[in-house]
Amino acid sequence: MTVMTQSKRKSLGSLAALLACALLVCVWAQNASAQSRADRQLLARAESISGDRFQVQGSTPQGVRVVAVTRPRAETLRAIDDGFTSLFAVARRHGYRQRLDYSAYTVFIALADRTKDSQGGYSPDLAVPAGQYAGSGYDQGGYIYAAGMVLAYNPSSFIIAEHDGNTQRISDIVRYEGEHIILYYNDRALYQRTADHSRGGGHPILQ
């Protein structure tokens, strides 16, 4: 009887395991197809804004997904993690709980459209459509130079330019672009007041 119960339990157990497995496979497949649809839209948006083809994909040591034109240097990946680490720290100080995990983010690294600002300082930036900045002091004739730009809130993603130096600047851009996403999920009113810099305001938003 003991043996029978055990073997019955065992077979029930393995049936349960099989079902769980099948369910898991099913959920995985659904996620994969939803993911790839969102991914395709995100990639299309990144390509249309930057004019680049993104060929490389990987992740930082902390698990931020990175999509790039050329293989990022290890220092770049660490700088991205550092930017998120300081962003999450300041977000926690404000009592925020949403989107405080590295793996929730995708960072696109595009080719820089300029590497120096108007003062000659090292400043790898992207030329992006002027949008609401048209006619403002930022407008360069239909486009503006931006250090970074949010691409999507869900999946959470932004784009920055490739740097070959000044990794602190990479960390700062990550922290700043990430602020918009963190605010979107944690304080929608503050997000709305701070999302559009053409009406003034800049970064850091969270002190």
Ligand SMILES: [Zn+2]
């Ligand atoms: Zn901003």
